[in-house]
Amino acid sequence: MYVAVKGGERAIDNAHAWLAEERRGDPAVPELTVAQIREQMRLAVNRVMAEGSLYDPDLAALAIKQSRGDLIEAVFLIRAYRTTLPRLGASQPVDTAAMAVDRRVSATFKDLPGGQVLGPTFDYTHRLLDFKLAAEGEVAAAPTQDTIPEPVPHVTGFLNRDGLIEAEPRDDTAPPDLTREPLELPAARPLRLQALARGDEGFVLSLAYSTQRGYGRTHAFVGELRIGRVAVEVDIPELGFAVEIGEVELTECETVNQFKGSKTEPPQFTRGYGLVFGQSERKSIAMSLVDRALRWKELGEDFTGAPAQDEEFVLYHCDNIQATGFLEHIKLPHYVDFQAELELVRRLRAEAAAAVQEAAE
Amino acid sequence: MAILAKAPPARLAELLPDLAAHAVLRAPETGAVMVRGRTGGTGAPFNLGEMTVTRCSVRLDCGAVGHAWVQGRDKAHATRAALADSLMQTDAAPRIRAMVLEVLAAEAKAARTARAGKAAATRVDFFTLVRGED
Amino acid sequence: MQAQSLTGGFADAPVESARAFRAILEAMARPGTIRRVEGAAPPAPLSPAAGVALLVLADPTTPLFLAGAVDCPAVRDWVAFHIGAPLAGAEEAAFAVGTWADLQPVTRFRIGQPDYPDRSATLIVEADRLEADGPRLTGPGIREAARLSLPETAAFQANRALFPLGWDCILTCGDRLAALPRSTRLEDA
Numbered sequence: 221m222y223v224a225v226k227g228g229e230r231a232i233d234n235a236h237a238w239l240a241e242e243r244r245g246d247p248a249v250p251e252l253t254v255a256q257i258r259e260q261m262r263l264a265v266n267r268v269m270a271e272g273s274l275y276d277p278d279l280a281a282l283a284i285k286q287s288r289g290d291l292i293e294a295v296f297l298i299r300a301y302r303t304t305l306p307r308l309g310a311s312q313p314v315d316t317a318a319m320a321v322d323r324r325v326s327a328t329f330k331d332l333p334g335g336q337v338l339g340p341t342f343d344y345t346h347r348l349l350d351f352k353l354a355a356e357g358e359v360a361a362a363p364t365q366d367t368i369p370e371p372v373p374h375v376t377g378f379l380n381r382d383g384l385i386e387a388e389p390r391d392d393t394a395p396p397d398l399t400r401e402p403l404e405l406p407a408a409r410p411l412r413l414q415a416l417a418r419g420d421e422g423f424v425l426s427l428a429y430s431t432q433r434g435y436g437r438t439h440a441f442v443g444e445l446r447i448g449r450v451a452v453e454v455d456i457p458e459l460g461f462a463v464e465i466g467e468v469e470l471t472e473c474e475t476v477n478q479f480k481g482s483k484t485e486p487p488q489f490t491r492g493y494g495l496v497f498g499q500s501e502r503k504s505i506a507m508s509l510v511d512r513a514l515r516w517k518e519l520g521e522d523f524t525g526a527p528a529q530d531e532e533f534v535l536y537h538c539d540n541i542q543a544t545g546f547l548e549h550i551k552l553p554h555y556v557d558f559q560a561e562l563e564l565v566r567r568l569r570a571e572a573a574a575a576v577q578e579a580a581e
Numbered sequence: 582m583a584i585l586a587k588a589p590p591a592r593l594a595e596l597l598p599d600l601a602a603h604a605v606l607r608a609p610e611t612g613a614v615m616v617r618g619r620t621g622g623t624g625a626p627f628n629l630g631e632m633t634v635t636r637c638s639v640r641l642d643c644g645a646v647g648h649a650w651v652q653g654r655d656k657a658h659a660t661r662a663a664l665a666d667s668l669m670q671t672d673a674a675p676r677i678r679a680m681v682l683e684v685l686a687a688e689a690k691a692a693r694t695a696r697a698g699k700a701a702a703t704r705v706d707f708f709t710l711v712r713g714e715d
Numbered sequence: 716m717q718a719q720s721l722t723g724g725f726a727d728a729p730v731e732s733a734r735a736f737r738a739i740l741e742a743m744a745r746p747g748t749i750r751r752v753e754g755a756a757p758p759a760p761l762s763p764a765a766g767v768a769l770l771v772l773a774d775p776t777t778p779l780f781l782a783g784a785v786d787c788p789a790v791r792d793w794v795a796f797h798i799g800a801p802l803a804g805a806e807e808a809a810f811a812v813g814t815w816a817d818l819q820p821v822t823r824f825r826i827g828q829p830d831y832p833d834r835s836a837t838l839i840v841e842a843d844r845l846e847a848d849g850p851r852l853t854g855p856g857i858r859e860a861a862r863l864s865l866p867e868t869a870a871f872q873a874n875r876a877l878f879p880l881g882w883d884c885i886l887t888c889g890d891r892l893a894a895l896p897r898s899t900r901l902e903d904a
Binding site: 269270273274275276278279302305306307308310311312313316317320321322323330335336337338340362363364365366367369374376388389390391393394395396397398399409410411413414417418451452454456458459463464465466468470472474491493495497 | 582583586587610611612614615617618619621622623624625626627628629630632633634636638648651652654693694696698699700701702703704705707
């Protein structure tokens with residue numbers, strides 16, 4: 221039972237004022253600017269954009285500043301802001317094959333057109349704290365190499381030629397949008413991918429890890445991981461044709477998964493897909509593993525009861541704003557319903573005590 | 582329009598400092614566009630997430646109409662891009678092309694090439710140490 | 716796109732659309748009351764009130780059906796520029812605009828589903844006259860009874876019988892509008 225109560229206004233105002241002061245920290249230390257967060261905390265900005273489901277690095281940086289670095293709180297601020305924006309339209313599906321790649325690696329093919337490009341990766345660092353960063357200093361410019369941009373085709377295209385991997389035939393059905401219509405099950409793959417793309421990185425990571433450990437195992441290899449920028453094209457109604465209106469940085473992961481074949485499908489490699497705003501490779505790999513695990517039904521596999529195969533479990537729990545909203549609401553006043561619980565427990569105890577006494581007599 | 586949309590707003594303002602007299606057909610309006618991807622990169626479209634976009638439409642006194650849709654929330658950028666688009670429908674087109682569009686296109690290409698050069702420097706050259714006996 | 720299609724939207728969208736939304740909300744909440752709205756100057760034959768209703772309610776995610784004479788290049792272009800609603804057939808439409816005769820048969824419009832009654836159409840009916848006379852209206856939002864000049868009674872009664880499913884209706888005439896939600900009961904005058 222919920223009962224409206226009044227009061228606490230002064231306490232709330234003062235709490236907000238103190239929050240602002242704590243956010244600022246020691247005034248002797250220079251204040252962070254939004255631009256500094258955007259440039260130097262870029263992976264945090266990327267995560268807020270991906271899970272906030274709104275690509276705008278300045279807004280994400282502002283949200284991180286306002287939330288004192290609590291990324292889920294920052295995601296919450298972005299989700300709230302995006303509801304104030306009119307929806308002007310939808311883009312043409314982005315062409316990730318035409319991505320200007322910063323990074324592109326394949327764990328399945330060593331030699332591939334376009335090559336293995338490491339990009340600005342943490343891989344091969346020694347994970348030793350670099351105390352030089354504690355002192356401010358200029359960074360030397362990264363080496364460059366003259367290059368003639370060459371096409372960087374998708375790795376899965378090579379396997380496709382031999383028919384060894386399932387095809388992804390082009391389809392132009394308008395996708396469902398869970399920001400507009402409530403999530404209904406069973407969900408088609410486009411809806412699942414939307415939910416996973418904005419899902420919590422930690423949750424999706426753990427689910428993906430659970431499939432690797434055997435809960436819905438699919439034997440995934442990273443067929444290809446690419447990070448870079450793609451143009452966004454939108455149909456402009458007043459012009460009647462599509463125009464590039466900007467660029468977004470994306471991370472795309474395609475897994476190649478072992479598949480022995482089923483009642484309906486021949487033995488072949490199958491695919492899982494991950495696509496995330498920004499440089500977010502952990503999230504995109506995790507997303508592609510979970511995507512693959514959720515595809516058991518269409519591939520005619522058995523449901524083993526693994527959490528990652530359970531679409532209701534995955535889709536209803538991957539959103540950290542829904543989760544934190546429901547979780548954190550229990551700290552708000554529930555005085556009256558707790559009173560009722562208290563009375564119930566007292567009555568049950570009295571009844572139990574009476575029964576014990578009766579039995580003893 | 583694509584060059585104007587992708588231009589850094591401050592750079593566009595430098596290249597096109599003066600705003601020609603114009604009527605506003607659609608005041609700069611910030612909204613969201615849903616960015617879509619495709620399953621597996623090539624399959625069915627899905628909604629990835631939104632991006633902020635600002636659009637604007639203007640008409641010059643001579644009647645030429647210009648439209649702009651630009652990424653982000655910069656209303657001055659959208660207005661300036663719409664004006665440049667409208668000027669491209671007039672006698673000023675060659676001047677705008679030479680002094681604004683070509684400059685922006687060249688700078689965008691240079692930035693892209695510089696980034697591609699850094700990526701190319703991280704490309705792996707494999708060499709075989711020992712091949713397993715078979 | 717014709718030049719006339721680029722004008723006639725809200726000049727000050729945040730303020731004008733908020734006022735117009737309020738007027739439509741009030742009209743829907745108090746069936747039969749007639750309200751004046753302003754801010755839109757759409758191309759003929761679309762009335763200013765119908766233009767306001769579309770500017771406020773429709774967007775690129777609401778399929779729009781243009782019935783009869785309003786389905787002309789000038790109106791199509793105006794909708795494309797100011798609203799961006801995709802044009803659709805009557806069966807898929809979230810909004811439909813036209814005269815009562817052009818909207819027939821109204822049984823083809825979406826009435827929602829039992830679990831989602833909101834997935835239904837709103838008809839914007841262009842009328843030659845809109846006055847507080849005609850069939851007697853009763854139901855939610857009406858203190859005793861109201862009267863409204865409606866093109867007919869039977870179709871609205873049949874729609875009421877579907878409740879909680881059914882379409883909703885906004886009647887427009889010049890710069891005035893009234894609304895008839897699916898919850899209103901009708902009796903012939």
